[in-house]
Amino acid sequence: xxxxxxxxxxxxxxxxxxxxxxxxxxxxxxxxxxxxxxxxxxxxxxxxxxxxxxxxxxxxxxxxxxxxxxxxxxxxxxxxxxxxxxxxxxxxxxxxxxxxxxxxxxxxxxxxxxxxxxxxxxxxxxxxxxxxxxxxxxxxxxxxxxxxxxxxxxxxxxxxxxxxxxxxxxxxxxxxxxxxxxxxxxxxxxxxxxxxxxxxxxxxxxxxxxxxxxxxxxxxxxxxxxxxxxxxxxxxxxxxxxxxxxxxxxxxxxxxxxxxxxxxxxxxxxxxxxxxxxxxxxxxxxxxxxxxxxxxxxxxxxxxxxxxxxxxxxxxxxxxxxxxxxxxxxxxxxxxxxxxxxxxxxxxxxxxxxxxxxxxxxxxxxxxxxxxxxxxxxxxxxxxxxxxxxxxxxxxxxxxxxxxxxxxxxxxxxxxxxxxxxxxxxxxxxxxxxxxxxxxxxxxxxxxxxxxxxxxxxxxxxxxxxxxxxxxxxxxx
RNA sequence: CGCGGGGUAGAGAAAUGGCAUCUCGCAAGGCUCAUAACCUUGAGAUUGUGGGUUCGAGUCCCACCCCCGCAACCA
Numbered sequence: 280x281x282x283x284x285x286x287x288x289x290x291x292x293x294x295x296x297x298x299x300x301x302x303x304x305x306x307x308x309x310x311x312x313x314x315x316x317x318x319x320x321x322x323x324x325x326x327x328x329x330x331x332x333x334x335x336x337x338x339x340x341x342x343x344x345x346x347x348x349x350x351x352x353x354x355x356x357x358x359x360x361x362x363x364x365x366x367x368x369x370x371x372x373x374x375x376x377x378x379x380x381x382x383x384x385x386x387x388x389x390x391x392x393x394x395x396x397x398x399x400x401x402x403x404x405x406x407x408x409x410x411x412x413x414x415x416x417x418x419x420x421x422x423x424x425x426x427x428x429x430x431x432x433x434x435x436x437x438x439x440x441x442x443x444x445x446x447x448x449x450x451x452x453x454x455x456x457x458x459x460x461x462x463x464x465x466x467x468x469x470x471x472x473x474x475x476x477x478x479x480x481x482x483x484x485x486x487x488x489x490x491x492x493x494x495x496x497x498x499x500x501x502x503x504x505x506x507x508x509x510x511x512x513x514x515x516x517x518x519x520x521x522x523x524x525x526x527x528x529x530x531x532x533x534x535x536x537x538x539x540x541x542x543x544x545x546x547x548x549x550x551x552x553x554x555x556x557x558x559x560x561x562x563x564x565x566x567x568x569x570x571x572x573x574x575x576x577x578x579x580x581x582x583x584x585x586x587x588x589x590x591x592x593x594x595x596x597x598x599x600x601x602x603x604x605x606x607x608x609x610x611x612x613x614x615x616x617x618x619x620x621x622x623x624x625x626x627x628x629x630x631x632x633x634x635x636x637x638x639x640x641x642x643x644x645x646x647x648x649x650x651x652x653x654x655x656x657x658x659x660x661x662x663x664x665x666x667x668x669x670x671x672x673x674x675x676x677x678x679x680x681x682x683x684x685x686x687x688x689x690x691x692x693x694x695x696x697x698x699x700x701x702x703x704x705x706x707x708x709x710x711x712x713x714x715x716x717x718x719x720x721x722x723x724x725x726x727x728x729x730x731x732x733x734x735x736x737x738x739x740x741x742x743x744x745x746x747x748x749x750x751x752x753x754x755x756x
Numbered sequence: 757c758g759c760g761g762g763g764u765a766g767a768g769a770a771a772u773g774g775c776a777u778c779u780c781g782c783a784a785g786g787c788u789c790a791u792a793a794c795c796u797u798g799a800g801a802u803u804g805u806g807g808g809u810u811c812g813a814g815u816c817c818c819a820c821c822c823c824c825g826c827a828a829c830c831a
Contacts, residue, residue: 292831303831471760478759539831540761569761570831572824580829609769613761613824620768623780631793639790646789675769679778693795698788751791 287318287325288530292538292546293332293375293513296356297341300363302604302616303539303571303578305588309601310568310610310674311537312369316728317669326530328517329364330375331357335506339492349492353378363589368597368731375517377510385516386509387497389557393485394498398447398556404438404484440484441502448552449480455551455561462564463547464672465611468540472547483549511550515559532560535672540567566672569613591621598730599625599753605674605729626755632685633722633733634752639692640715641740642748647701647708650746656713658721660684665725674729681726688718716741 291311294304308329315327333353342352357376364371375382393399453476455461456469463469486502487493493503512520514533519526538546543565551561573584591600603621606628608614644650662684668677692715697708719737727734733752740749 294831298829301831305831307831467761474759537831540825541831568831570825577825578830585830607768615768620780626791627780630791635791635793637790639794641790643789679770682779689794690796692789693787696787696789701789748790753791755791755793 285323287323291329293330302586313728332510334493382516385520388521392557441486442482464566468567533562574617606678630753630755644746656717
């Protein structure tokens with residue numbers, strides 16, 4: 280990397296392997312892939328990280344239910360994620376697993392650093408433990424002295440834990456967030472985090488005594504590190520923390536961390552505080568996207584409406600799923616998706632829109648120009664606003680801009696009537712078609728981060744010489 | 757007084773305080789290069805309600821009404 284070459288480090292959360300991938304995890308990962316491709320296109324040195332989170336009591340329990348050893352169990356599920364991303368055309372630079380030895384070593388190093396920082400201490404946690412929840416619940420949550428969900432009386436339990444002095448970072452975090460050194464987007468999420476911090480931060484337990492499936496504290500083997508703390512550190516261990524210092528220095532801090540809105544508190548409060556404690560820089564930007572409902576209903580296993588992205592990919596192709604999710608819902612807002620909506624976009628925007636424009640253009644080039652393009656024009660429309668929108672994570676807006684030009688091109692053809700003009704002024708038809716080819720090439724370029732396969736088809740057809748009427752890009756369903 | 761998000765044609769979304777726009781759907785017409793595609797026109801909105809600021813408010817201020825998250829699986 281030369282001195283003036285920018286680097287771009289983008290991450291998704293690592294996904295918890297107690298279930299297979301669904302449309303929500305796919306959404307985050309697609310968005311990250313689009314940004315990675317875009318920044319790579321701009322000549323930056325990009326590192327795109329995703330992976331799986333494989334430790335914790337819940338995983339151990341899920342493995343037991345499945346009658347498997349934890350490692351065997353997580354190997355299987357992790358592979359499903361990896362495969363799903365592959366089928367969606369997602370190409371991370373690294374797929375980290377928290378059971379990787381290098382991650383475990385890095386976390387151990389990190390924990391030692393944290394201990395040396397003096398920001399952790401041993402303490403006793405006393406609380407009400409609900410067996411049904413497998414977790415502590417607050418006294419304020421009880422109804423008539425029993426857990427409202429399980430109707431059981433919680434036990435008073437004492438636990439030895441190691442604590443992190445999160446409370447010391449309140450004003451530091453407020454400052455970093457407010458002055459945008461630590462940029463939380465969208466604005467609404469930033470306000471949420473700020474008001475949460477304002478209520479006061481309490482020290483947090485970073486270890487658990489009774490969880491076997493996890494990384495032991497280096498100085499206290501009876502305790503394993505709390506899964507969240509361990510999981511967050513993947514962003515550092517993946518790029519060589521404690522092992523490949525050169526690479527770590529090159530990419531850290533992360534430029535953008537993408538995630539769903541549910542986990543911003545971990546990423547915007549605990550994570551930057553932990554990093555600061557060990558003397559590392561904090562990420563530049565966190566962007567939290569919204570949640571999907573499916574055909575108007577909340578997505579849940581109990582309703583059985585969880586969408587497997589592979590099903591959609593099988594029916595519509597990776598590019599179409601990528602396009603649909605990013606086009607349908609403004610990034611950062613909640614939205615509703617369904618196969619019906621996907622179908623409308625597929626048939627309307629993709630098949631009738633871009634696909635048909637490509638067909639009629641290549642057909643006319645074959646018919647009126649004998650398949651020959653002898654010089655390449657500059658695109659007649661400026662698509663920089665689309666690229667800029669994608670760059671700013673405003674994916675829906677960027678795609679709208681591109682499709683405005685598809686509509687413009689269709690209008691241009693209908694106005695020019697090349698099928699008549701050909702008889703009287705073939706020179707003008709040629710000019711029209713060269714302009715259309717140039718526009719399509721520009722669209723392919725700007726669209727390629729979102730729809731890499733489609734962009735390649737357009738480019739290879741138009742730049743391949745001896746152009747024939749192209750096969751449909753999208754066959755209507 | 758818990759916290760947060762939201763309310764704009766039938767549906768989904770846009771609109772630096774300045775003609776309310778786009779897509780889908782609906783109605784009518786046109787065209788033939790194209791995937792029954794494409795193009796044109798039309799109908800459809802008192803921007804949740806009531807006040808206020810302003811030459812001018814979807815946008816800024818105040819009050820109210822309604823919907824959705826904040827327990828679990830879970831991005």
